[in-house]
Amino acid sequence: MSVDTALKILTPNDFASDQDVRWCPGCGDYSILAQMKKVLPTLGVPPEKTVFVSGIGCSSRFPYYMNTYGIHSIHGRAPAVATGVKSFRPDLSVWVITGDGDALSIGGNHLMHAIRRNLDINIVLFNNQIYGLTKGQYSPTSPLGKVTKSTPLGTIDNPIYPLSVAIGCEATFVARTVDTNIKHLAMVLKRAAEHRGTSFVEVYQNCIVFNDGAFDYATAKDTKTETTLELEHGKPLIFGKNRDRGVRLHGLDPEVVELGKGISEDDLLFHDERAAEPSLAYLLSRMRYPDFPEPIGVFRAVERPMYDELLNEQIAKAKAKCGEGNLQQLFESGDTWLVE
Amino acid sequence: MSTITPQKTIREIQHATVRFCGDSGDGMQLAGTQFTNTSALAGNDVATFPDYPAEIRAPRGTKAGVSGFQIHFANKDIFTPGDQLDALVAMNPAALATNLLDLTVGGVLIVNSDEFSDKDLKLAGFSTNPLDDENLRRKFQVYLVDMTRLTRLAVEEIGLGTKESDRCRNFFAVGLVYWLYDRSLEPTLRYIDDKFSKKPQVAEANRRALKAGFHYGETMEMFASQFRVSPAKLPPGRYRNIMGNEATAYGLIAAAKRSGCELFYGSYPITPASDILHELSKHKNFGVRTFQAEDEIAAITATIGASYCGAMGVTTSSGPGIALKQEAMGLAVMTELPLVIINVQRGGPSTGLPTKTEQADLLQALCGRNGECPIPIVAARSPADCFDTVQEAWRIAVRFMTPVIFLSDGYIANGSEPWRVPDASAMSPIEVQHPPGRSDGSTFLPYERNERLARPWAVPGTPGLMHRIGGLEKQDITGNVNYEAGNHQHMINTRDRKVALVADDIPLQEVTGPERGKLLVVSWGGTYGACATAVNDVRELGGDVAHCHLRYLHPFPKNLGEVLWRYEKVLVPELNLGQLRMLLRAEYLVDAVGHNKVQGRPFHVTELVEKIQQLLQ
Ligand code: SF4
Numbered sequence: 001m002s003v004d005t006a007l008k009i010l011t012p013n014d015f016a017s018d019q020d021v022r023w024c025p026g027c028g029d030y031s032i033l034a035q036m037k038k039v040l041p042t043l044g045v046p047p048e049k050t051v052f053v054s055g056i057g058c059s060s061r062f063p064y065y066m067n068t069y070g071i072h073s074i075h076g077r078a079p080a081v082a083t084g085v086k087s088f089r090p091d092l093s094v095w096v097i098t099g100d101g102d103a104l105s106i107g108g109n110h111l112m113h114a115i116r117r118n119l120d121i122n123i124v125l126f127n128n129q130i131y132g133l134t135k136g137q138y139s140p141t142s143p144l145g146k147v148t149k150s151t152p153l154g155t156i157d158n159p160i161y162p163l164s165v166a167i168g169c170e171a172t173f174v175a176r177t178v179d180t181n182i183k184h185l186a187m188v189l190k191r192a193a194e195h196r197g198t199s200f201v202e203v204y205q206n207c208i209v210f211n212d213g214a215f216d217y218a219t220a221k222d223t224k225t226e227t228t229l230e231l232e233h234g235k236p237l238i239f240g241k242n243r244d245r246g247v248r249l250h251g252l253d254p255e256v257v258e259l260g261k262g263i264s265e266d267d268l269l270f271h272d273e274r275a276a277e278p279s280l281a282y283l284l285s286r287m288r289y290p291d292f293p294e295p296i297g298v299f300r301a302v303e304r305p306m307y308d309e310l311l312n313e314q315i316a317k318a319k320a321k322c323g324e325g326n327l328q329q330l331f332e333s334g335d336t337w338l339v340e
Numbered sequence: 341m342s343t344i345t346p347q348k349t350i351r352e353i354q355h356a357t358v359r360f361c362g363d364s365g366d367g368m369q370l371a372g373t374q375f376t377n378t379s380a381l382a383g384n385d386v387a388t389f390p391d392y393p394a395e396i397r398a399p400r401g402t403k404a405g406v407s408g409f410q411i412h413f414a415n416k417d418i419f420t421p422g423d424q425l426d427a428l429v430a431m432n433p434a435a436l437a438t439n440l441l442d443l444t445v446g447g448v449l450i451v452n453s454d455e456f457s458d459k460d461l462k463l464a465g466f467s468t469n470p471l472d473d474e475n476l477r478r479k480f481q482v483y484l485v486d487m488t489r490l491t492r493l494a495v496e497e498i499g500l501g502t503k504e505s506d507r508c509r510n511f512f513a514v515g516l517v518y519w520l521y522d523r524s525l526e527p528t529l530r531y532i533d534d535k536f537s538k539k540p541q542v543a544e545a546n547r548r549a550l551k552a553g554f555h556y557g558e559t560m561e562m563f564a565s566q567f568r569v570s571p572a573k574l575p576p577g578r579y580r581n582i583m584g585n586e587a588t589a590y591g592l593i594a595a596a597k598r599s600g601c602e603l604f605y606g607s608y609p610i611t612p613a614s615d616i617l618h619e620l621s622k623h624k625n626f627g628v629r630t631f632q633a634e635d636e637i638a639a640i641t642a643t644i645g646a647s648y649c650g651a652m653g654v655t656t657s658s659g660p661g662i663a664l665k666q667e668a669m670g671l672a673v674m675t676e677l678p679l680v681i682i683n684v685q686r687g688g689p690s691t692g693l694p695t696k697t698e699q700a701d702l703l704q705a706l707c708g709r710n711g712e713c714p715i716p717i718v719a720a721r722s723p724a725d726c727f728d729t730v731q732e733a734w735r736i737a738v739r740f741m742t743p744v745i746f747l748s749d750g751y752i753a754n755g756s757e758p759w760r761v762p763d764a765s766a767m768s769p770i771e772v773q774h775p776p777g778r779s780d781g782s783t784f785l786p787y788e789r790n791e792r793l794a795r796p797w798a799v800p801g802t803p804g805l806m807h808r809i810g811g812l813e814k815q816d817i818t819g820n821v822n823y824e825a826g827n828h829q830h831m832i833n834t835r836d837r838k839v840a841l842v843a844d845d846i847p848l849q850e851v852t853g854p855e856r857g858k859l860l861v862v863s864w865g866g867t868y869g870a871c872a873t874a875v876n877d878v879r880e881l882g883g884d885v886a887h888c889h890l891r892y893l894h895p896f897p898k899n900l901g902e903v904l905w906r907y908e909k910v911l912v913p914e915l916n917l918g919q920l921r922m923l924l925r926a927e928y929l930v931d932a933v934g935h936n937k938v939q940g941r942p943f944h945v946t947e948l949v950e951k952i953q954q955l956l957q
Contacts, residue, residue, distance in 0.1 A: 017808070019820065019821075046803070047806055048777070048800065048801060048802060048803045048804070048805070048806055049800070049801055051800050052808075053645065056811075063808050063810070064808050064810075064821060066808075067806050068806055069648075069800040069806050069807065069808070070806075070807075070808035070809070070810075071644075071645065071648060071675070071808070071809055071810060072808060072809070072810025072811065072812065073641060073644070073671060073810065073811065074641070074667055074668060074670075074671050074811055077637060077638070077641040077668065080633065080634075080637065080638035080641040080642045080645070081641045081642065081644060081645040082645060083631070083633075083638070083642045083645065084604065084606065084631070084641070084642030084643055084644065084645025084646035084647075084648075084649075084651075084653075085645040085646065085648065085649055085800070086645075087604070087629060087631060087642070087646065088602070088604050088629065088645070088646040088649045088650075088651045089649045089650075089800060089801065091801065092649070092800050092801060109634055109635055109638070110634065110637075110638050110641075112634070113633075113634040113638065311629055311631075312629075314624055315624050315625075315627060315628075315629065317624075318624035318625040319624075319625045319627075321625070322625040323625065324625065324626075325593070325597075325623060325625045325626030325627070326764075327593070327594055327597055327764035327767075328761075328763075328764040328765070330590060330593065330623065330626075331580075331590065331761045331762065331764065332578065332580065332761055334580055334581075335377060335380075335381055335527060335530075335580060335581070336578050336579060336580040336761065337380070337381050337383065337578070337579050337580075338577075338578055338579070339383065339571075339574045339575070339576050339577060339578075339579055340576055
C-alpha cells in the first residue's frame with residue numbers, strides 16, 4: 001500500500017462521490033446522507049476502509065453517493081452480503097443501508113440472522129412506512145388501514161416495529177432517530193459506529209412523494225417535545241416542552257404521569273441501555289404515539305461476542321494448533337497405498 | 341495364484357460387484373465403505389454406488405427404508421460400479437425384495453435368515469417366505485446365515501445390551517464377505533480401533549463380530565469357493581480412495597492455495613452437497629472460512645461480498661438451492677466478480693429425489709437466470725475428477741472475472757474411486773492480480789478491461805480505488821450506473837463475448853477411438869464411466885464407435901462442431917430428457933439422437949452397449 005489517507009484530516013467531502021444524487025427533492029434521505037458524511041470523518045476510518053452495502057429501494061442508492069467501497073446488491077440481501085464482507089475482512093468498517101421493505105419484508109430472514117450473529121456492522125434502516133421506488137405500495141411498517149396504491153380499502157396487514165424485531169433477534173445495539181433532527185441523527189450514527197457488534201438504527205424518514213407527513217407528529221416543532229422522548233442512559237424518562245411529564249411502570253406496563261402532585265422523578269422509569277435483559281428496551285420499543293411519546297436515542301447497547309471475530313479467531317487458532325495447511329499432507333490423509 | 345490350502349479353493353477372477361443392503365439403521369453404508377477401502381488398499385480399482393433413502397429412519401423393515409451400497413472392484417481400470425451383482429448381502433426381507441432383481445443368475449446371495457419372521461415378511465410385503473422358494477435356490481447360490489444369533493453369541497461376553505449387540509451385525513456381514521473375497525481384516529480392524537477409541541466395549545464387540553463373520557465363512561465351508569481379485573495395474577504412484585465431495589473439497593483448498601486467495605465458502609445444508617461443507621470446515625488451518633448461512637440466498641450473497649473483498653468465493657447447493665441462488669448469480673455476472681457455484685445435482689424437479697442422481701440441471705445452469713446472463717459451466721466426470729475440474733472452475737473465474745458453475749451429481753459426489761495423489765509442489769500457480777493503491781487522485785476505472793475483457797479486481801482497503809458495484813446496468817469502463825440504450829447493448833455483448841472468449845483458454849475437444857466414422861457417443865458429467873465402458877466394450881467387439889466426453893459445457897471447446905461432423909451419427913446418452921442433445925443440435929445443426937433415462941440411477945453399461953449396437957446396425 002502506497003498511501004494512507006488515515007493520516008490526513010478527513011472532511012465530509014472525502015466521503016462524497018462524484019455521482020449526482022437522484023432522490024426526490026425534499027426526501028428525508030438527503031439529511032441522512034449529509035449527517036453520514038459529517039460523522040464518518042470523525043471516526044478515524046479512511047474511505048478505503050469503509051464499505052457501504054445496500055439492497056434495493058430508494059435508500060439503497062446510498063452507496064453510489066459515498067466515495068467509499070460499496071455494493072448495491074439485490075433486494076433484501078444486504079445484511080448477507082455484508083456478512084461476507086465483514087467475515088472475510090474484519091478490518092473494514094461496514095455499513096448496511098436498508099429500508100422498511102428491503103429489511104423487514106423480502107430481507108427479513110437475513111436481517112434476523114445478521115443481528116443474532118452480532119457481526120460488527122452497522123445497519124441503518126430508513127423507515128418511511130411505504131414502498132417508494134415501486135411508487136407507493138404499503139410496507140410492513142405501514143399502519144393498519146393505510147390506504148395505498150395496492151390497498152385502496154386500507155391495509156389489513158398488522159405492522160411490525162423494526163426495533164422490537166431487532167430486540168427479538170438478540171440485538172446488542174438498538175437505536176432510533178429522526179431524519180430532521182440532525183444533531184440527534186449524527187449522535188446516533190456515531191454511537192452506532194462505535195458500538196462493537198451489530199448496531200441497528202431505525203431512522204424515521206419522510207417520503208415526501210408517497211407518504212408525506214407520516215412522521216409529522218414526531219418532527220413538527222410544536223409537537224415533537226410532546227410526542228417523542230429522548231432517551232439518556234441512567235436518566236429518568238421525562239418529556240414535554242416543560243419537561244413536566246414522565247413514564248413510570250405500572251405492573252408490567254408503562255404509563256404516562258405528570259410530575260409534581262406527589263410524583264417525583266424518582267418514581268419514573270430510569271433508562272438503562274446496558275441492562276443485561278432486553279425487557280426494558282422492548283418495552284420502550286412498544287411505546288407508540290399517540291398513547292405514548294415515542295422514544296428516540298439508544299435503547300440498548302450491550303457487549304456480546306461477534307461472529308466475524310469468532311470466525312477469524314477459529315482460523316488463527318487452527319493455524320496455531322495444526323500449522324499452516326499443508327496440501328500434500330491433506331491429500332495423503334487416511335489410508336494410502338503405493339503402486340510401483 | 342497364492343498357495344491354496346487343501347480345504348478351500350480360491351478362484352482368481354478379474355472383477356466382482358457386491359452389494360450390501362439392509363435397513364437404513366443396519367449400517368450398510370459403513371459396511372460398504374469398509375469393503376471399498378479394503379479393496380482399494382489391496383490394490384484393486386474400485387467404483388462405488390451408495391444408494392440410500394431420503395428419510396433418515398424410514399419405518400424399520402419396510403422397503404422405503406432400505407439402504408444399499410454397491411462396490412465394483414477389479415484387477416483393471418474400471419469406470420462404473422457395475423450393472424449386475426455377483427454377490428448380494430440382504431439383511432432383511434425388504435432388502436431382499438428390492439435388490440434381488442439385480443443379482444446375476446448363479447450369483448451369491450447371503451441372507452440374514454434371523455430377520456425373516458412373519459412380521460418382518462409382512463412389513464416387506466411378502467405373503468410367503470421367499471427363502472422357502474425352490475426357485476430361489478435354483479437360480480442363485482443361496483446362503484442362509486443366522487447372523488443376528490451368531491453376532492449376539494460372538495459379542496456375548498462383552499456385556500452389551502441386545503440392541504448394541506445387534507448393531508454389530510454389519511461387521512459380521514463384512515467379515516463373511518471378506519472371507520468370500522479373500523480380503524485382509526487389518527484395515528477394518530484399524531478403522532474400528534480408531535473410530536471407537538473412546539468406546540472400548542463397542543470396539544471389542546465390532547472386532548469380534550468382524551472376526552466371527554470371517555471365521556464363520558472359513559470353518560463352515562459353506563461357500564463353494566473363495567474368490568480373489570488381484571491388484572489392478574494402475575499407473576505407479578501413491579493412491580488413496582476418494583469420494584467426489586471429498587475431492588471437490590480438496591480441489592477447492594488446492595485452488596485457493598494455487599491462487600494465493602483464502603477460501604470463503606458460503607453454504608446451506610442440502611443433500612447431496614453437505615459433505616463438502618463438512619469436509620471444508622475441518623480445514624480451517626488452510627484459512628478456509630466456512631459460513632453456514634440462514635438460506636441459499638444468504639449463502640451466495642455473503643460469498644459475493646467476500647469475493648468483492650478478494651476471497652476465493654465458493655457457494656454450493658443442489659438443484660432446488662441453485663434455483664434460489666439464481667438472482668444472486670445474476671448479480672455476480674453484473675458485478676463481474678469471480679465465484680464458483682457448485683451444483684451437486686439430484687433428482688428433480690422441486691424436492692424431487694434428494695438422495696438420487698440425475699443430470700437434469702444443465703439447462704438451469706445455462707439459462708436459469710433473468711436477462712442475458714452467461715456463465716461458464718464445467719462438469720466433473722468421476723469422483724476423483726472433481727478435484728481437477730473444480731480447480732479449473734476457479735482458474736476460469738479469476739482469469740475472466742466471472743462466476744463459473746461447476747456441475748457434479750449425487751452419483752459421483754457419494755461414489756468413490758482410487759485417486760493417484762498429486763504432487764502438491766508441482767501444481768502450477770493460478771495467477772491473481774489486485775491493482776495496487778494510488779494517491780495521485782486519478783479516477784479508478786472499475787470496468788476497464790484487459791484483452792480477455794476481464795475487469796480489475798480491486799479490493800476494499802486499497803487506497804484510491806474506491807468504487808461501487810451493483811446490479812444496475814453499468815457504463816463500461818467507468819462502472820457508473822447507466823440506462824442508455826447503446827450502453828446496455830454494448831454491455832450485454834461484452835459480457836457475452838467475454839464468456840465466449842473462455843473457449844480460447846481451454847483445451848480442444850478430444851475423442852477416444854476412431855477420428856471419424858460411423859458413430860460418436862457424446863457424454864458429460866457423471867455418465868462418463870458408463871459411456872466410456874460401453875464404447876470400449878463395443879469397440880472390442882469390432883464396432884466403429886468413438887467417445888467424446890465434455891468437461892466444458894459453456895462455452896464448448898472451439899473444435900466441437902468439427903468433431904461432431906466427422907461422424908455419421910451422434911448419440912448423446914444423458915440422465916435427463918436430452919438437454920445436451922438439444923444444445924448440440926441447436927449449436928451445430930447435427931442430428932444427434934439421445935438415450936435418456938431419469939430413474940434416479942446411473943446408466944447400466946449393458947443398456948448403452950445395446951443402444952450403440954442398435955445405431956451401428
Ligand atoms: S420516493 Fe420517497 S423515499 Fe424515494 S426518493 Fe422519493 S421521496 Fe425519497
